[in-house]
Amino acid sequence: MAGPNLDYEAIVIGSGFGGSINFCRLAQKWGNKVLLLERGRRYPMASFARSPKQIADSFWSIDGNAVKRPKHIQDKKLRGLFDIRNYKKMDAVISAGLGGGSLIYANVFLEPPAHVFEQGWPAGIDKAALQPYYQIAKQVLGARPVPPWQTDPRRKIVRTELFQEFAAHDNRTSKLADICVFFGNDYSYNGREQPLAIGLQEKNRYGAPQTSCTYCGECDIGCNTHSKNTLDLNYLYAGEHSHGGQIRTDCQAEKIVPLGAAGSDDPQAGGEYGYRVEFRDLESDTVHSFTARRVVVSAGTFGSNELLLRCRDVFGTLPKLSAQLGRWFSGNGDFLSFAIEGKKEADPNYGPVITQYTDYHLFDRFQRNRAFILEDASYPATLAWYIEGAFPTSLLRKLVRAVKALTAWLKKYLASGVWNGSLGFSLHEILKDDLSSKSGVLLCMGLDNGDGSLTLNAEGRIDLDWPQDTSMPLYQAILEAGKRFNAFIKGKLFLPLPTWELPVKHNVTVHPLGGCILADSAEKGVVSADPQSRGQAFGYQGLYIADGSILPSAVGANPIATISATAEWIAEGITGIAPDASLGV
Ligand SMILES: Cc1cc2nc3c(=O)[nH]c(=O)nc-3n(C[C@H](O)[C@H](O)[C@H](O)COP(=O)(O)OP(=O)(O)OC[C@H]3O[C@@H](n4cnc5c(N)ncnc54)[C@H](O)[C@@H]3O)c2cc1C
Structure with a gap:
């Protein structure tokens, strides 16, 4: 069918796991006829914020981009890395930048067990069907456990051993997690056992320079040494540098409109003549658009749901999108808590942010309503200093010691008149x-009930309703395990996330999923699970969704493995090219 001349073969919206994988795979086929739009910035090596001033500017908050903001900050525009959202009973942390969530992820690549796919997932998409795609994504992302420390004591992570000890004590199994961290090509990509020495640099297999991990514990605030295998160093890098795909950062997609045969907007069309994507250049605050034969929406769970809900309900440009749009949101059972001031060394300020996972009824002895895993987390040492100054008991203890030490020092100095070297x-x-x-x-994280709803609020922006109570058995089981951990280390205080305390009682997720779920029909979901039309939105030819929003349920495990596997599967459906880990480089 002859159609209008179009600017691109494909436009990909968003550069997280779903977007980067599709960008790279589509660029392998169509080269510079593929465009990626990303609302956030590029983060080259050493560009992540560290000083208080820089951190203050590293949040995402622009007009009309989230729920309604208080009057006095309505005009403030921040375009930093961390996009923190607050909704009913659920808060969320997501990321804006080239590489999406990979810029701040904790690197864990974990395949969920097969039984997770038995509820909520359409027939035909199960662990076995996705297995080859998990394998490829895992190889590209270079996921392996932390190297053994016996040959280099700097690689010893005390925290890992503590969690392993607790797992044994709690009659559980702890396994080292596969993490997407660069320990040199030989270790990370070639399967050999010898990592590159800490701090040395090499070009990775796709040509991007990386540093062998320095164990600084700063993975979640952006890795300044590019030791994390973020998407800008593999999928995006290959798509842009080896295949000529075009990337525009600081560009936020705002509208998708199907085209008619003559190439003009036709909201009644079904995508057979392509689409026009309208976007705002956030640097110049100007609106532009490009046309393309196909569009891949990969703006993350909140971004994709918002864009598509607005196209359906505010602009009326995609009226045929399924009535299921926005349904079956899941926070992937996320729950963060703290065991404070125990008697055992935990050292949470050293090494890659997560190193192991302990299974509680997710992999073995499966119990769906209380299936979760426990992971060790670390945070940057700068935050540890901050906590030292801010936490009253610690501050007081230090002040008392300081006064004692200074008094003793002063006494000796006054008595002898000489510097005694004890400072x-x-x-x-x-x-x-x-x-x-x-x-x-x-x-x-675990299998929450996945029964949240994403809708548009009165301002036409994304809103979330999270029926927390239905997932309470899971949260209770997690809290019980946390208390046992606290008792194990003889902690002085067990503190679930502060927002969990009444009267707020909010969950916080860093793993938002769902809303545009894969299904057999438009009555059940938003995108097709049929192998012939993988990831294509029901009602629209050439309109695909590929990101966390298409997962029909919580996966219990950290989700990037499954988001990546489904994205590879969808990209293969679009291009007809079987993927491999070389990325065509
Ligand atoms: C602190 C933290 C640690 C994490 N650790 C792990 C981990 O160890 N393992 C794991 O599996 N998961 C982890 N996650 C979760 C993981 O990052 C997400 O599940 C994953 O990034 C989701 O991928 P995605 O493709 O759905 O979209 P995202 O990665 O969210 O990317 C979406 C992209 O689209 C862009 N965008 C949004 N709207 C628009 C628009 N309108 N126009 C243009 N661009 C747009 C965004 O800026 C973003 O870059 C972590 C998350 C956080 C916050």
Whole structure:
């Protein structure tokens, strides 16, 4: 069928796992006729915020991009890395930048067990069907466990051993997690056992320079040494540098309109003549558009649902999208808690952010309504310093010690009139036993009920209703495990996430999923699970969705493995090219 001349073969919206994979695979086929639009910035090596001033500017908050904001900050525009959302009973942390969530992820690549796919997933998409795609994504992302420490004591992570000890104590199994962190090509990509020495640099197999992990514990605030295998260093890198795909950052897609035979907007069309994608250049605050034969929406769960709901309900440009749009949201059972000031070393400020997972009825002895995993988490040392100053008991203890040490030092000095050389020892006395080193950060996730709803609020922006109570058996089981961990380390305080306390009682997720779910029909979901039309929105030819929003249920495990596997599967359907881990480089 002859149609209008179009600017691109494909436009991909968003550069998280779903978007980067589709961008790369489509660019392998169509080269510079593929365009990726990303609302956030590029983050080259050493560009992530560290000072308080930089951190203050590293949040995402622009007009009309989230739920309604208080009047006094309505005009403030921030276009940083962290996009923090607050909804009914659920808060969320997501990311904006080239590479999406990979820029701040904790690197874990974990395939869920097969039984997870038995409820809520359409027939035909199960673990076995996705297995080859998991394998490829895992190879591209270079996922392997932390290297053994016996040959280099700097690789010893005390926290990992503590969680392993607790798992044994709690009659559970702890396994080292496969993490997408660069320990040199030989270790990360070639399957050999010898990592590249800490801090040395190499070009990875796709040509991007990376540094062998320095164990700084800063994965979640952006890795300044590019030791994390973020998407801008593999899928996006290959798509742009080897295949000529076009990337425009600071560009937020705002509208998708199907075209008619003559190439003009036709909201009644079904995509057979392509689409026009309208976007705002956030640098110049100007609106532009390009046309393409196909569009892949990969703006993440909140971004994709918002864009599509607005196209259906505000602009009326995609009126045939399924009535199921926005349904079956899941926070993937996320639950963060803290065991504070125990008697055992936990050292949560060293090494890759997550190193192991302990199974609670997710992989073995499966119990759907209380299936979760417990992961060890770390946080940057700068935050540990902040906690030292901010936490009253720790601050008081340090002040008392400081006064004692200074008094003793002063007495000796006054008596002898000479510098007695004990200042170093005094500083040691003051600083020792910090709060963080004996506190554990517990990151749990599991099979929540996945029954949240994403809708548009009165301002036409995304809103979430999370029926927390239906997932309460899971949260209770997680809390019980957390208390046992606290007792194990003889912690002084077990603190679930502060927002969990009444009267707020909010969950927080870093793994939002659902809303545009894969299904057999438009009556059940938004995108097709049929192998012939994988990931295509019901009612629209050439309109695909590929990101966390298409997962029909919580996966219990960290979700990027499954988001990546489904994205590879969809990209293969679009291009007809079987993927491999070389990315055509
Ligand atoms: C602190 C933290 C740690 C995490 N650790 C892990 C982990 O260890 N393992 C794991 O499996 N998962 C982890 N996650 C979750 C993981 O990051 C997400 O599940 C994953 O990134 C989702 O991928 P996605 O493709 O759905 O979209 P995203 O990665 O969310 O990417 C969407 C992209 O689209 C862009 N965008 C949005 N709207 C628009 C628009 N209108 N126009 C243009 N661009 C747009 C966004 O800026 C973003 O870059 C973590 C998340 C956080 C916050």
